[in-house]
Amino acid sequence: MTYELIGITVLWIFLYGYLIVASIDFGAGFFAYYAKVTKRDHVINRLISRYLSPVWEVTNVFFVFFFVGLVGFFPDAAYYYGQTLLVPGSIAIVLIAIRGSFYAFENYGSKQSNIYLFLYGATGLLIPASLSTALTISEGGFIEETAEGVHLLTGELLTSPYSWSVVFLAIVSVLYISAAFLSFYAHRADDQGALNLVKKYALFWSSPTIIASLTTFIAMSQHNEDHFNRMMELWWVFGLSVGFFMLAIFLIYQGKYYGWAFIAVMFQFFTAFFGYGASHLPYLLYPYITLSEGVVNDAMGLALVIAFIAGLFLLIPSLILLMRMFLFDADYVKGKK
Amino acid sequence: MFELDNVMLSRLLTSLTLGFHIIFATIGVGVPLLISIAEFMGIKKKDPNYTLLARRWTRGFIILVAVGVVTGTAIGLQLSLLWPSFMQVAGNVISLPLFLETFAFFFEAIFLGAYLYTWDRFKKPIYHWFLSIPVVIGAGMSAFFITTVNSFMNTPQGFEVKDGALVNVQPLVAMFNPATPTKVFHVLSTAYLTSAAILAAITAFYIIRKRNTEYHKKALKLTVGSIFIFALLTAVAGDLSAKFLAHEQPEKLAVAEWHFETEEGADLILFGRLNEDNEVENALRLPKALSFLATGDFNGEVVGLDQFPEDEIAPLWVHYMFDLMVLIGFYSLGVSLLYLIVAKMKKWNENNKWLLWLIVFNGPLAMLAIEFGWIYAEVGRQPWILRGYMTVAEGATTSPNVGWMLLLFILLYTVLGIGVVTVLRKLFKNNPAESELERHYPEFTAKGEER
Numbered sequence: 001m002t003y004e005l006i007g008i009t010v011l012w013i014f015l016y017g018y019l020i021v022a023s024i025d026f027g028a029g030f031f032a033y034y035a036k037v038t039k040r041d042h043v044i045n046r047l048i049s050r051y052l053s054p055v056w057e058v059t060n061v062f063f064v065f066f067f068v069g070l071v072g073f074f075p076d077a078a079y080y081y082g083q084t085l086l087v088p089g090s091i092a093i094v095l096i097a098i099r100g101s102f103y104a105f106e107n108y109g110s111k112q113s114n115i116y117l118f119l120y121g122a123t124g125l126l127i128p129a130s131l132s133t134a135l136t137i138s139e140g141g142f143i144e145e146t147a148e149g150v151h152l153l154t155g156e157l158l159t160s161p162y163s164w165s166v167v168f169l170a171i172v173s174v175l176y177i178s179a180a181f182l183s184f185y186a187h188r189a190d191d192q193g194a195l196n197l198v199k200k201y202a203l204f205w206s207s208p209t210i211i212a213s214l215t216t217f218i219a220m221s222q223h224n225e226d227h228f229n230r231m232m233e234l235w236w237v238f239g240l241s242v243g244f245f246m247l248a249i250f251l252i253y254q255g256k257y258y259g260w261a262f263i264a265v266m267f268q269f270f271t272a273f274f275g276y277g278a279s280h281l282p283y284l285l286y287p288y289i290t291l292s293e294g295v296v297n298d299a300m301g302l303a304l305v306i307a308f309i310a311g312l313f314l315l316i317p318s319l320i321l322l323m324r325m326f327l328f329d330a331d332y333v334k335g336k337k
Numbered sequence: 338m339f340e341l342d343n344v345m346l347s348r349l350l351t352s353l354t355l356g357f358h359i360i361f362a363t364i365g366v367g368v369p370l371l372i373s374i375a376e377f378m379g380i381k382k383k384d385p386n387y388t389l390l391a392r393r394w395t396r397g398f399i400i401l402v403a404v405g406v407v408t409g410t411a412i413g414l415q416l417s418l419l420w421p422s423f424m425q426v427a428g429n430v431i432s433l434p435l436f437l438e439t440f441a442f443f444f445e446a447i448f449l450g451a452y453l454y455t456w457d458r459f460k461k462p463i464y465h466w467f468l469s470i471p472v473v474i475g476a477g478m479s480a481f482f483i484t485t486v487n488s489f490m491n492t493p494q495g496f497e498v499k500d501g502a503l504v505n506v507q508p509l510v511a512m513f514n515p516a517t518p519t520k521v522f523h524v525l526s527t528a529y530l531t532s533a534a535i536l537a538a539i540t541a542f543y544i545i546r547k548r549n550t551e552y553h554k555k556a557l558k559l560t561v562g563s564i565f566i567f568a569l570l571t572a573v574a575g576d577l578s579a580k581f582l583a584h585e586q587p588e589k590l591a592v593a594e595w596h597f598e599t600e601e602g603a604d605l606i607l608f609g610r611l612n613e614d615n616e617v618e619n620a621l622r623l624p625k626a627l628s629f630l631a632t633g634d635f636n637g638e639v640v641g642l643d644q645f646p647e648d649e650i651a652p653l654w655v656h657y658m659f660d661l662m663v664l665i666g667f668y669s670l671g672v673s674l675l676y677l678i679v680a681k682m683k684k685w686n687e688n689n690k691w692l693l694w695l696i697v698f699n700g701p702l703a704m705l706a707i708e709f710g711w712i713y714a715e716v717g718r719q720p721w722i723l724r725g726y727m728t729v730a731e732g733a734t735t736s737p738n739v740g741w742m743l744l745l746f747i748l749l750y751t752v753l754g755i756g757v758v759t760v761l762r763k764l765f766k767n768n769p770a771e772s773e774l775e776r777h778y779p780e781f782t783a784k785g786e787e788r
């Protein structure tokens with residue numbers, strides 16, 4: 001395997017990891033707020049904070065890992081994205097900053113406030129929307145290169161059906177993934193009241209998710225036909241994704257195997273995300289940067305791969321420890337510790 | 338004189354974010370060590386006062402870390418957004434430590450989560466203390482890695498430029514550049530110093546406010562003792578930093594010292610001002626001290642600004658930044674030494690009001706020294722972003738709207754700053770240490786009363 005393939009695979013896996021863990025977090029924020037407004041907060045909010053409190057920082061590091069890794073493995077891509085994403089990127093930073101710090105203020109600072117909860121819920125939907133911009137512009141057509149440098153065509157971005165369908169897809173996926181996870185967690189915690197509520201959320205958000213996926217496909221065929229055709233060559237991957245989707249919905253509906261249901265959700269997004277990623281190649285940023293032209297020099301590539309492997313030896317045992325303490329420790333989940 | 342072009346705005350926004358982040362980053366690096374020491378003493382001496390100290394520090398710490406994490410995420414992204422050309426080069430040559438830093442973050446974040454939520458989960462308290470070690474190490478490693486990147490900006494090496502392309506890249510050589518050892522040493526020692534100084538300042542303030550319990554006295558002794566040790570280390574590290582500068586980056590030292598002409602037996606100039614002819618007035622002169630600081634020999638030769646083209650010389654005002662930082666370093670050393678001497682003398686009372694106020698001031702002053710130090714280090718590198726290779730102007734973004742983003746972030750940091758202060762005050766105001774001691778360790782307080 002070449003460095004560029006290793007690099008993009010590693011980054012894509014971590015971005016996928018961020019997609020899952022952050023969706024759980026973002027969606028939970030929205031549900032917490034929604035439950036408060038509809039006066040059902042006593043049912044689920046304790047459950048939510050019990051899972052999120054110990055892990056929110058780890059979630060954030062997944063994101064940091066991705067963009068630092070991008071600078072390392074593909075410095076040219078970092079240059080183009082850096083030049084163009086100043087405004088959406090800054091907005092995303094501000095939202096992330098508000099969300100993270102206010103979460104900590106509320107949770108460790110023993111101050112319950114509706115404003116905090118509102119910010120926490122609203123940012124949960126706005127962050128995925130603003131981050132998805134980076135994927136949107138990678139399809140090309142939103143960037144202009146002139147003698148002075150590279151610029152974002154904001155007008156095109158805001159009027160493109162493709163860009164809005166991606167935003168829509170990002171938001172509903174977040175809610176769907178999160179509800180599926182919370183169903184699993186509530187089931188483990190033996191919390192019937194919470195389970196009934198989040199199960200309803202999961203089933204409710206499943207249909208917009210599949211509709212949004214379809215509209216994104218259609219919008220893609222209009223926006224970047226090449227990429228759409230490459231996606232069609234990988235039709236079976238997306239077919240698998242739909243299969244996992246149906247399995248997940250069936251399992252949640254049937255109400256016994258919530259763990260498996262969530263794993264099916266993870267596979268649904270894994271296949272779709274990697275199908276999208278694989279068909280995106282060879283371009284990192286269409287049509288400016290390809291994988292092989294944008295990759296870092298060999299010496300740094302090797303160093304990063306070695307660092308990554310060494311890092312995994314540290315990371316995996318620590319993550320297992322964390323999950324055993326807070327996710328699979330039945331007493332903790334049930335609130336007895 | 339002051340043009341608000343993209344370069345200037347990008348510099349302002351970068352300094353704003355870094356200046357804000359470094360407050361929380363310094364606490365994030367230093368406080369875990371003090372928490373770990375306090376918890377360990379609690380276990381060793383079987384004294385719940387220390388354990389409670391660790392618990393309460395942790396509770397304040399976690400809120401500050403949250404702000405450190407979000408502002409760190411901000412600066413990490415902002416570097417690519419504001420300095421894309423610089424990051425393109427950095428990605429090729431110095432991305433290894435940046436990448437490694439994320440693993441340090443993972444490590445620290447995971448164990449911090451575990452540490453926070455497991456206070457009463459283990460049968461043996463020492464197991465809980467073990468969880469603090471990876472947090473201390475993880476925080477130290479993140480400081481180490483990011484500081485190697487900053488060192489690289491000052492003394493770049495480990496690559497060659499051929500026809501505009503970067504060739505022959507050696508990541509480890511770039512990472513372990515000449516500036517790395519002294520910088521890392523200085524950054525770590527000052528983070529520990531500043532954290533101890535802030536915790537000591539809070540404790541001293543409580544004692545002045547008549548919370549004069551055993552808990553507070555023990556806390557003060559522990560923190561001021563730590564200040565003394567780390568102030569000594571900081572002075573050593575600072576001295577080594579100056580010698581490093583004299584050797585590898587003489588223009589930075591010369592700017593800070595207003596050392597215009599190369600000479601032997603150079604005087605050290607403290608404060609003062611420059612008149613129109615660039616002559617120093619009203620300054621305190623320590624004869625031959627600069628030569629000693631720079632070379633370890635009172636008659637050593639120190640390179641002056643005359644050796645450098647005028648457009649490669651940093652603004653002369655960094656002189657004051659340097660002097661203030663050093664002054665505060667000696668203030669910390671002096672105050673902590675004074676406290677320790679007074680505490681040793683049976684006849685004297687170390688909890689005397691004047692002494693306590695000196696300790697209170699030391700906290701914010703140490704944080705100011707961190708800011709002054711970084712401003713000196715960073716502005717003193719001007720006009721270079723990568724010394725000798727790329728100027729700041731070449732590195733900046735060309736995209737419009739930087740000004741709006743600057744406003745946006747000023748607003749953000751104002752909100753965060755106010756939020757942190759409000760939340761921390763609420764957290765401790767209604768929950769004094771004495772009542773918490775009783776709640777958590779009823780047997781101990783009961784015994785204490787019998788005595």
Ligand code: HDD
Pocket residue numbers: 348351352355356358359416420483484486487490708711712715716718719721722729
């Ligand atoms: C990864 C590298 C790095 C690190 C560890 C730091 N900086 Fe820096 N800093 C930069 C990377 C940088 C930069 C992006 O390269 C800038 C922009 C312009 C320049 O010369 O360097 C810069 C500029 C810059 C300026 C503006 C200088 C001017 O007016 O020209 C200030 C005041 C600071 N920084 C302050 C800090 C603080 C408070 C730091 C403590 C965390 C810090 N820097 C660490």
Ligand code: HEM
Pocket residue numbers: 057060061064358359361362363365366402405406407408409410411412413416442443445446476479480483484524528
């Ligand atoms: C260019 C300069 C810097 C960058 C790009 C940077 C980057 C970051 C990032 C991305 C985070 C968030 C990590 C997370 O999500 O957990 C962070 C937090 C932190 N940074 Fe910085 N940082 C910089 C400067 C510094 C300096 C100079 C220090 C120390 C001397 C430092 C120490 C820390 C610490 C201790 C944290 C908290 C980490 C945690 O608890 O997870 N940073 N920084």
Ligand code: HEM
Pocket residue numbers: 491516519520523524527528530531571572573574575576578579582662663665666667669703704706707708709710711713714
């Ligand atoms: C005791 C006397 C001190 C001396 C002689 C001293 C010396 C120096 C020198 C020469 C530098 C520049 C290094 C470089 O740019 O490469 C520096 C930077 C710095 N100083 Fe100090 N310092 C002292 C005390 C302090 C104190 C008390 C603090 C904070 C608590 C502090 C914080 C810093 C920081 C954060 C930097 C930037 C890091 C760096 O660039 O190395 N210093 N100091």
